[in-house]
Amino acid sequence: MSDHHPTGFSRWLFTTNHKDIGSMYLIFSFAMFLTGGFMAMVIRAELMYPGLQLIDPNFFNQMTTTHGLIMVFGAVMPAFVGLANWMIPMMIGAPDMALPRMNNWSFWILPFAFAILIGSIVVAAFGGGSAPNFGWTFYAPLSTKYGPPSTDFFIFSVHLMGISSIMGAINVIVTIFNMRAPGMTFMRMPLFVWTWLITAFLLIAVMPVLAGAVTMMLMDRHFGTSFFDAAGGGDPVLFQHVFWFFGHPEVYIMILPSFGIISAILPTFARKPLFGYPSMVYATASIAFLSFVVWAHHMFTVGLPLAGNLFFMYMTMLIAVPTGVKVFNWVATMWQGSMTFEVPMLFSIAFVVLFTIGGLSGLMLAITPADQQYQDSYFVVAHFHYVLVSGAIFGIMAGVYYWLPKWTGVMFNETLAKAHFWCSLVMVNLLFFPMHFVGLAGMQRRIPDYPLQFADLNFWISIGGFGFGLSQLLLLAVVWQACIQRKGKKATAQVWESAEGLEWTLPSPAPYHSFSTPPFIKAATH
Amino acid sequence: MNKHTNQIAKHNPLPPRKKNLKLLVSLSGVVVGMFVFAIWGMPPFYNAICKLTGLNGKVIAPASLTDISANRSSQITDKQRMDQHLINVQFIADTEPNMPWSFQPDLRSVRLPTGEQKQITFTVHNPTDQDMVGQAIPSISPAQAVAHLKKIECFCFQQQPLKAGETRQLTLVFYLDKEMPSNIPTVTLAYKLFDMTKPSAG
Numbered sequence: 001m002s003d004h005h006p007t008g009f010s011r012w013l014f015t016t017n018h019k020d021i022g023s024m025y026l027i028f029s030f031a032m033f034l035t036g037g038f039m040a041m042v043i044r045a046e047l048m049y050p051g052l053q054l055i056d057p058n059f060f061n062q063m064t065t066t067h068g069l070i071m072v073f074g075a076v077m078p079a080f081v082g083l084a085n086w087m088i089p090m091m092i093g094a095p096d097m098a099l100p101r102m103n104n105w106s107f108w109i110l111p112f113a114f115a116i117l118i119g120s121i122v123v124a125a126f127g128g129g130s131a132p133n134f135g136w137t138f139y140a141p142l143s144t145k146y147g148p149p150s151t152d153f154f155i156f157s158v159h160l161m162g163i164s165s166i167m168g169a170i171n172v173i174v175t176i177f178n179m180r181a182p183g184m185t186f187m188r189m190p191l192f193v194w195t196w197l198i199t200a201f202l203l204i205a206v207m208p209v210l211a212g213a214v215t216m217m218l219m220d221r222h223f224g225t226s227f228f229d230a231a232g233g234g235d236p237v238l239f240q241h242v243f244w245f246f247g248h249p250e251v252y253i254m255i256l257p258s259f260g261i262i263s264a265i266l267p268t269f270a271r272k273p274l275f276g277y278p279s280m281v282y283a284t285a286s287i288a289f290l291s292f293v294v295w296a297h298h299m300f301t302v303g304l305p306l307a308g309n310l311f312f313m314y315m316t317m318l319i320a321v322p323t324g325v326k327v328f329n330w331v332a333t334m335w336q337g338s339m340t341f342e343v344p345m346l347f348s349i350a351f352v353v354l355f356t357i358g359g360l361s362g363l364m365l366a367i368t369p370a371d372q373q374y375q376d377s378y379f380v381v382a383h384f385h386y387v388l389v390s391g392a393i394f395g396i397m398a399g400v401y402y403w404l405p406k407w408t409g410v411m412f413n414e415t416l417a418k419a420h421f422w423c424s425l426v427m428v429n430l431l432f433f434p435m436h437f438v439g440l441a442g443m444q445r446r447i448p449d450y451p452l453q454f455a456d457l458n459f460w461i462s463i464g465g466f467g468f469g470l471s472q473l474l475l476l477a478v479v480w481q482a483c484i485q486r487k488g489k490k491a492t493a494q495v496w497e498s499a500e501g502l503e504w505t506l507p508s509p510a511p512y513h514s515f516s517t518p519p520f521i522k523a524a525t526h
Numbered sequence: 527m528n529k530h531t532n533q534i535a536k537h538n539p540l541p542p543r544k545k546n547l548k549l550l551v552s553l554s555g556v557v558v559g560m561f562v563f564a565i566w567g568m569p570p571f572y573n574a575i576c577k578l579t580g581l582n583g584k585v586i587a588p589a590s591l592t593d594i595s596a597n598r599s600s601q602i603t604d605k606q607r608m609d610q611h612l613i614n615v616q617f618i619a620d621t622e623p624n625m626p627w628s629f630q631p632d633l634r635s636v637r638l639p640t641g642e643q644k645q646i647t648f649t650v651h652n653p654t655d656q657d658m659v660g661q662a663i664p665s666i667s668p669a670q671a672v673a674h675l676k677k678i679e680c681f682c683f684q685q686q687p688l689k690a691g692e693t694r695q696l697t698l699v700f701y702l703d704k705e706m707p708s709n710i711p712t713v714t715l716a717y718k719l720f721d722m723t724k725p726s727a728g
Binding site for chain 2: 209303
């Protein structure tokens with residue numbers, strides 16, 4: 001087949017090509033990452049000094065809410081779907097995704113979903129009422145009885161995001177089940193494919209629950225039901241149960257694909273096969289399974305019975321076992337390897353170290369009596385930003401640098417990329433590490449002002465915030481040079497000296513249509 | 527090449543399109559199932575658990591008759607009087623925003639020894655020119671007290687019809703059982719009144 005390329009605007013609007021859709025997902029995700037990052041910088045600007053300087057408390061709440069929603073649903077999740085679109089067909093020797101038309105649809109829903117959400121914050125910024133201001137967890141009754149009118153836009157937007165994610169997940173599952181090249185057995189699949197398969201199952205299990213939660217909110221707000229209204233015989237705590245039944249698997253949705261990316265990169269630059277491939281697969285599956293029985297560890301202080309608190313505490317701690325298996329396997333992969341430190345490897349090593357820090361503070365939060373002290377403090381903020389920023393997002397960045405030469409056909413500017421790495425690494429720690437201390441000292445999250453004793457650390461946290469945000473412009477510059485200007489020396493098919501896997505058998509840049517005839521896989525490449 | 531084509535044919539017994547659609551349909555089934563579970567499964571299940579464990583102020587069924595008669599007939603000994611302790615019981619009455627009735631307890635609070643029965647009245651008034659029906663929904667806090675507050679008679683067991691302009695006393699008879707934990711000094715019994723009037727035809 002010739003390398004047929006449709007052109008112009010309709011190419012992007014009507015495309016069913018997995019590489020085009022993957023690129024659009026990644027571009028969209030990066031735009032949302034900068035938008036959510038800008039909101040984070042507004043938050044940090046307000047918190048730089050004690051007292052209220054720049055924005056009023058209600059707008060501050062709108063910023064924390066939309067920052068969280070945009071980063072979770074707009075930046076991290078679409079980035080993973082983008083990587084899945086680009087890489088999964090190439091990794092399993094398929095010509096495209098199994099359901100290409102649905103693939104197009106699941107992407108094009110997203111810009112509309114976020115236009116609705118961001119629209120309400122733009123309107124609010126120009127004085128037109130209030131955008132959602134109840135935190136990204138939108139607890140009832142803040143989001144039901146006391147939610148601003150824009151809450152209905154938010155509900156509709158979450159419905160759209162959910163539909164998009166579900167379609168994306170179904171596509172991934174069908175592709176992996178039905179489109180593997182002959183000889184590509186399940187236990188020969190690259191770990192990125194495995195982690196995405198498990199993530200996709202989590203998505204189709206819990207995104208409908210999120211849709212259910214916002215639907216119940218909508219009915220409570222407008223159709224006279226009382227699911228979450230105590231006055232009508234409902235219960236606001238029920239909202240938290242429904243939300244976190246979705247929410248905890250959701251946080252694994254945001255980390256499992258990163259596990260897969262790291263498991264692809266470490267063997268390449270350590271020049272050793274991945275240590276313990278089967279245990280990695282089983283550990284990922286165990287984490288996914290356990291994610292359904294730990295949700296109430298987000299609710300230790302709502303008044304669960306003692307037996308309930310103990311159950312959720314032990315189950316949560318049990319997750320440390322499969323996660324520990326993964327971390328030790330990564331360390332064992334690097335052990336005595338011939339390591340070199342190209343940019344993807346730097347991000348991957350930073351991921352292993354910093355994700356482990358975030359995991360350990362998670363274990364501290366899992367201890368019920370300790371959680372009574374830590375809950376709703378900056379310690380929690382530090383914990384989930386370590387696992388999401390220096391975990392999930394560093395994983396995404398590692399993956400982007402790893403596969404970028406395969407996508408563009410040119411080697412990216414390594415000096416600039418290394419500058420991006422080191423700036424991000426220093427700034428992310430300056431940003432989030434002191435949050436542990438102010439949190440333990442009692443600083444609450446989600447407040448625009450704080451007692452004077454937290455002033456010095458908050459100043460430095462804000463400096464870290466601005467630094468981390470601005471560092472991302474370096475990533476933009478690297479990607480711009482590689483994708484638009486095509487500057488850099490030509491990349492070989494294998495790109496990295498000892499990269500293994502089907503995607504590296506294709507020329508760089510990967511042709512528009514690949515594997516029209518499936519390759520035959522005789523042995524595992526990992 | 528030929529060998530490969532055979533391998534592919536063996537690999538996919540169904541035509542790929544059909545196979546994909548089959549999987550698509552079953553996965554969509556999971557999605558619909560989870561959505562139904564979230565709205566129609568989780569709330570009833572949660573309520574059942576709360577009723578079972580007495581969590582979150584959910585009302586327990588009225589105390590059984592044998593329980594009440596045992597309480598009434600037993601002679602209170604000095605020992606038992608020693609075991610008794612005084613609890614401050616507060617009453618709160620409130621109406622839903624679109625409910626025009628006025629509704630308040632005739633007594634704001636009462637200090638009551640455990641095991642002793644008490645009758646409390648609430649005054650309710652329908653200021654509108656229409657016959658209406660109301661239903662009060664109770665809530666008890668703290669949650670630990672729920673299992674120990676026993677209602678013998680309560681206006682909240684039934685709907686309350688009131689004629690236009692009518693005022694009425696509503697009765698509540700209850701007691702706190704002796705297992706009431708002594709570390710709870712105050713129990714709050716709150717009622718919220720809802721408009722249950724059926725919209726008239728036409």
